[in-house]
Amino acid sequence: xxxxxxxxxxxxxxxxxxxxxxxxxxxxxxxxxxxxxxxxxxxxxxxxxxxxxxxxxxxxxxxxxxxxxxxxxxxxxxxxxxxxxxxxxxxxxxxxxxxxxxxxxxxxxxxxxxxxxxxxxxxxxxxxxxxxxxxxxxxxxxxxxxxxxxxxxxxxxxxxxxxxxxxxxxxxxxxxxxxxxxxxxxxxxxxxxxxxxxxxxxxxxxxxxxxxxxxxxxxxxxxxxxxxxxxxxxxxxxxxxxxxxxxxxxxxxxxxxxxxxxxxxxxxxxxxxxxxxxxxxxxxxxxxxxxxxxxxxxxxxxxxxxxxxxxxxxxxxxxxxxxxxxxxxxxxxxxxxxxxxxxxxxxxxxxxxxxxxxxxxxxxxxxxxxxxxxxxxxxxxxxxxxxxxxxxxxxxxxxxxxxxxxxxxxxxxxxxxxxxxxxxxxxxxxxxxxxxxxxxxxxxxxxxxxxxxxxxxxxxxxxxxxxxxxxxxxxxxx
Amino acid sequence: xxxxxxxxxxxxxxxxxxxxxxxxxxxxxxxxxxxxxxxxxxxxxxxxxxxxxxxxxxxxxxxxxxxxxxxxxxxxxxxxxxxxxxxxxxxxxxxxxxxxxxxxxxxxxxxxxxxxxxxxxxxxxxxxxxxxxxxxxxxxxxxxxxxxxxxxxxxxxxxxxxxxxxxxxxxxxxxxxxxxxxxxxxxxxxxxxxxxxxxxxxxxxxxxxxxxxxxxxxxxxxxxxxxxxxxxxxxxxxxxxxxxxxxxxxxxxxxxxxxxxxxxxxxxxxxxxxxxxxxxxxxxxxxxxxxxxxxxxxxxxxxxxxxxxxxxxxxxxxxxxxxxxxxxxxxxxxxxxxxxxxxxxxxxxxxxxxxxxxxxxxxxxxxxxxxxxxxxxxxxxxxxxxxxxxxxxxxxxxxxxxxxxxxxxxxxxxxxxxxxxxxxxxxxxxxxxxxxxxxxxxxxxxxxxxxxxxxxxxxxxxxxxxxxxxxxxxxxxxxxxxxxxx
Numbered sequence: 001x002x003x004x005x006x007x008x009x010x011x012x013x014x015x016x017x018x019x020x021x022x023x024x025x026x027x028x029x030x031x032x033x034x035x036x037x038x039x040x041x042x043x044x045x046x047x048x049x050x051x052x053x054x055x056x057x058x059x060x061x062x063x064x065x066x067x068x069x070x071x072x073x074x075x076x077x078x079x080x081x082x083x084x085x086x087x088x089x090x091x092x093x094x095x096x097x098x099x100x101x102x103x104x105x106x107x108x109x110x111x112x113x114x115x116x117x118x119x120x121x122x123x124x125x126x127x128x129x130x131x132x133x134x135x136x137x138x139x140x141x142x143x144x145x146x147x148x149x150x151x152x153x154x155x156x157x158x159x160x161x162x163x164x165x166x167x168x169x170x171x172x173x174x175x176x177x178x179x180x181x182x183x184x185x186x187x188x189x190x191x192x193x194x195x196x197x198x199x200x201x202x203x204x205x206x207x208x209x210x211x212x213x214x215x216x217x218x219x220x221x222x223x224x225x226x227x228x229x230x231x232x233x234x235x236x237x238x239x240x241x242x243x244x245x246x247x248x249x250x251x252x253x254x255x256x257x258x259x260x261x262x263x264x265x266x267x268x269x270x271x272x273x274x275x276x277x278x279x280x281x282x283x284x285x286x287x288x289x290x291x292x293x294x295x296x297x298x299x300x301x302x303x304x305x306x307x308x309x310x311x312x313x314x315x316x317x318x319x320x321x322x323x324x325x326x327x328x329x330x331x332x333x334x335x336x337x338x339x340x341x342x343x344x345x346x347x348x349x350x351x352x353x354x355x356x357x358x359x360x361x362x363x364x365x366x367x368x369x370x371x372x373x374x375x376x377x378x379x380x381x382x383x384x385x386x387x388x389x390x391x392x393x394x395x396x397x398x399x400x401x402x403x404x405x406x407x408x409x410x411x412x413x414x415x416x417x418x419x420x421x422x423x424x425x426x427x428x429x430x431x432x433x434x435x436x437x438x439x440x441x442x443x444x445x446x447x448x449x450x451x452x453x454x455x456x457x458x459x460x461x462x463x464x465x466x467x468x469x470x471x472x473x474x475x476x477x478x
Numbered sequence: 479x480x481x482x483x484x485x486x487x488x489x490x491x492x493x494x495x496x497x498x499x500x501x502x503x504x505x506x507x508x509x510x511x512x513x514x515x516x517x518x519x520x521x522x523x524x525x526x527x528x529x530x531x532x533x534x535x536x537x538x539x540x541x542x543x544x545x546x547x548x549x550x551x552x553x554x555x556x557x558x559x560x561x562x563x564x565x566x567x568x569x570x571x572x573x574x575x576x577x578x579x580x581x582x583x584x585x586x587x588x589x590x591x592x593x594x595x596x597x598x599x600x601x602x603x604x605x606x607x608x609x610x611x612x613x614x615x616x617x618x619x620x621x622x623x624x625x626x627x628x629x630x631x632x633x634x635x636x637x638x639x640x641x642x643x644x645x646x647x648x649x650x651x652x653x654x655x656x657x658x659x660x661x662x663x664x665x666x667x668x669x670x671x672x673x674x675x676x677x678x679x680x681x682x683x684x685x686x687x688x689x690x691x692x693x694x695x696x697x698x699x700x701x702x703x704x705x706x707x708x709x710x711x712x713x714x715x716x717x718x719x720x721x722x723x724x725x726x727x728x729x730x731x732x733x734x735x736x737x738x739x740x741x742x743x744x745x746x747x748x749x750x751x752x753x754x755x756x757x758x759x760x761x762x763x764x765x766x767x768x769x770x771x772x773x774x775x776x777x778x779x780x781x782x783x784x785x786x787x788x789x790x791x792x793x794x795x796x797x798x799x800x801x802x803x804x805x806x807x808x809x810x811x812x813x814x815x816x817x818x819x820x821x822x823x824x825x826x827x828x829x830x831x832x833x834x835x836x837x838x839x840x841x842x843x844x845x846x847x848x849x850x851x852x853x854x855x856x857x858x859x860x861x862x863x864x865x866x867x868x869x870x871x872x873x874x875x876x877x878x879x880x881x882x883x884x885x886x887x888x889x890x891x892x893x894x895x896x897x898x899x900x901x902x903x904x905x906x907x908x909x910x911x912x913x914x915x916x917x918x919x920x921x922x923x924x925x926x927x928x929x930x931x932x933x934x935x936x937x938x939x940x941x942x943x944x945x946x947x948x949x950x951x952x953x954x955x956x957x958x959x960x961x962x963x964x
Contacts, residue, residue, distance in 0.1 A: 039579065039580060042805055043800040043805070044578075044579070044580075044800075044805075044806065045560065045566070045568070045573065045576070045578070045681045045682075045800070045801075045806075045807075046559075046560045046578070046580075046582060046677075046678065046679040046680055046681045046682070047678070047679075048677060048678050048713060048714050048715065048716075049715070050712065050713060050714075050715055051715065078796050080795075080796050080799060080843070082799065082802060082820055084802075084804050084816065087800060087804075087805060088799065088800045089796070089798075089799020089800050089802060090796050090799055142804070142805075269844055269845045271795075271796070271840065271843035271844060271845075271848075272843075272848075273792060273796070273843055273848070273852060276684075276685035276686035276716075276793055277682075277685050277715065277716065278715055278716075279715050279716065
């Protein structure tokens with residue numbers, strides 16, 4: 001039987017506010033345990049939550065960016081359950097009336113086709129603390145620094161049909177929240193993570209299969225692996241006569257498998273109800289309009305502009321708009337060079353990306369900045385050096401710093417465009433290789449390449465390739 | 479000074495005229511407090527040392543010319559308010575050793591006004607009770623007859639003021655917890671509009687109903703003390719940004735032309751006949767003062783008790799989840815695992831009434847029951863609010879009984895929670911609608927005080943205090959002191 005996979009993601013993005021969603025404590029990552037938890041975060045008797053307006057603004061930015069309706073009236077609710085890292089015994093979240101209603105996000109699949117993914121809703125909530133076990137034999141430590149950190153939970157429709165689609169969608173959301181500067185996107189620190197709801201059904205079936213929820217996936221690689229494992233597990237189970245049970249599962253990256261955490265029967269009854277300590281969030285249209293006016297150019301808009309204005313392929317435009325910083329870097333190079341945006345794109349996506357990758361650096365940490373790279377590309381465009389030499393110059397710039405011009409001068413890499421000099425080199429090569437010359441002249445056209453190579457070698461690779469071709473053809477013809 | 483002055487207003491005047499110092503005054507109250515404690519059990523914690531230090535500081539401020547009306551006036555706080563560095567128990571074993579690291583906004587407001595804290599007053603556990611019998615620290619006794627309950631949950635506050643062992647006390651009211659004990663102890667109680675006083679630092683029972691207020695000898699005293707504890711607090715999103723008037727300024731205003739509504743549903747068959755007579759007598763006084771009286775109906779009001787006993791337990795079941803033995807409060811000995819830690823810490827730390835309400839609340843919020851109970855109760859709550867709103871288009875204030883009967887015997891209703899809950903039948907409506915309410919003494923039945931309830935529209939505290947004050951100028955019920963404490 002052929003099976004179809006159905007996936008929906010719940011993405012948790014930590015909002016980049018300076019203080020927590022309901023208290024004045026700092027949200028910085030990595031502080032000593034419990035140094036960023038005040039009485040409100042600790043859930044002391046008598047304390048009350050007060051909503052952070054910045055978190056609301058950020059959620060509205062996200063909603064507007066996915067074309068969603070922003071709720072003029074949304075409500076915080078309590079999600080009740082006991083856990084030591086949940087100080088109040090309930091999490092303040094949004095349930096029936098979330099701040100962001102239905103929206104959409106387009107993703108580009110591997111075959112270049114576009115797919116529209118529905119977003120059911122996005123709501124604000126507070127994060128819980130962390131339980132610590134390391135270095136505490138037989139004990140559990142509680143660190144409440146993270147308790148009360150603002151999150152936006154972005155819930156997709158069950159529109160995704162493969163692990164690859166799920167990853168493409170998650171990457172798109174990741175790009176978007178960073179464009180909007182509402183989340184730092186740091187997945188190692190847990191700022192961006194997701195739960196995946198996975199089910200399978202016979203191809204063509206309208207009815208959803210029973211789903212399993214895989215919790216807390218914090219890398220794109222884990223999302224792909226966990227989902228693929230889960231798909232296989234469910235298909236095998238069904239094909240061998242078993243039934244998928246609705247449950248929560250955890251992905252173990254060491255073993256590469258998902259494991260049952262708790263079944264539906266063990267699931268908590270969260271007893272959601274509106275939080276009486278917080279007033280409904282009422283947003284004026286003018287407030288929403290002012291946030292809309294201040295939105296940055298979004299990735300899809302930017303990519304479309306790159307295609308239109310710079311003549312890039314959709315693929316290239318997509319790569320160059322993957323982050324706001326990368327897009328800005330590229331545009332700076334284009335503006336400085338002043339022409340050939342395609343060549344600029346090739347350099348940013350090619351050599352530069354490769355070196356960044358090798359040294360594990362972000363675009364903002366690049367050892368060759370946009371001004372320096374544009375200096376190099378300019379020398380290719382004005383034929384001072386060839387593209388091949390440019391690669392060596394770039395490597396030197398990366399290793400030692402300095403501008404392209406400095407390195408070209410120091411190493412004497414300037415391209416030879418003097419016709420006389422090239423002709424002289426050709427004549428010397430012809431004189432040294434009479435046999436090959438005779439063969440060529442008797443019809444062995446393939447030897448042309450041999451002569452090009454010899455002349456390039458003689459000029460240290462600096463001869464202008466176009467000129468060389470032209471002059472060599474003439475000379476060889478005799 | 480041996481016999482304490484009757485009112486805060488009189489004490490304030492005495493201090494201003496330097497008839498006595500705050501230290502002398504505080505010492506006198508501390509002595510009364512200590513000697514009355516075995517009889518009444520009104521206090522959970524007595525803070526004599528810090529009281530005398532605060533009194534000395536008040537005297538110094540006065541000497542330096544920096545004294546206000548309340549500088550050096552001793553008061554006591556219900557033990558539901560967090561007080562920095564002082565044990566704050568909420569009447570529970572769960573918090574028997576809890577020392578709060580911060581002050582409630584109401585406490586700091588009254589401290590800033592110069593008041594001196596005598597100690598922390600006994601109360602029903604987590605304010606859940608109508609007789610002060612659910613306190614982990616033992617029942618409070620009614621100063622008018624020590625076999626009787628003082629009412630609850632602010633039983634300590636009412637008994638202390640009635641016995642004049644504290645000139646005034648803070649209290650809280652979720653379903654009648656200020657007004658009912660004020661009635662049963664023959665003192666003045668005011669529950670302001672929901673949102674008038676900050677709830678920050680007031681240990682939550684039912685957040686949408688809880689409101690801080692006062693128990694005092696007179697309406698004038700309440701007017702003096704209410705200002706400093708009122709106003710918007712940025713730490714409580716449900717406190718309201720509405721200007722706080724000088725409540726003393728309008729106390730003496732004429733009641734000529736005031737329209738008083740008598741709610742038909744308040745004068746039902748559950749109301750003790752002798753109590754009803756005292757209420758009718760009080761209404762006559764108002765008529766003599768120039769008020770017009772008319773009958774109004776709030777047809778949904780009889781649903782207030784069942785509505786309340788869904789909404790309040792629902793909120794309490796969630797509010798009390800933080801008492802889990804992990805960070806503060808009672809923790810059981812050597813827990814075997816996490817579940818054991820939760821079950822035993824909470825099982826040992828909470829009393830029977832608190833557990834009953836947590837279970838009820840958990841039930842009404844559960845999947846499958848939420849719509850039938852919680853949501854329906856919220857709808858009825860809207861209907862009750864609408865009844866009141868309609869009534870206030872026809873009258874300025876509502877008058878009626880505070881409680882169906884005078885104080886009852888300690889132990890009489892302990893085994894029957896439903897009968898106990900019906901004690902609040904006349905007070906709960908104001909909480910559900912967020913309205914301000916008062917109870918003022920209006921006579922006695924067989925030696926036990928009877929309270930007259932006043933309910934006003936939102937933020938009509940000044941009007942209520944004015945009406946109460948004018949009545950108290952015509953009567954002296956509020957100045958009566960139980961013989962044992964005279």
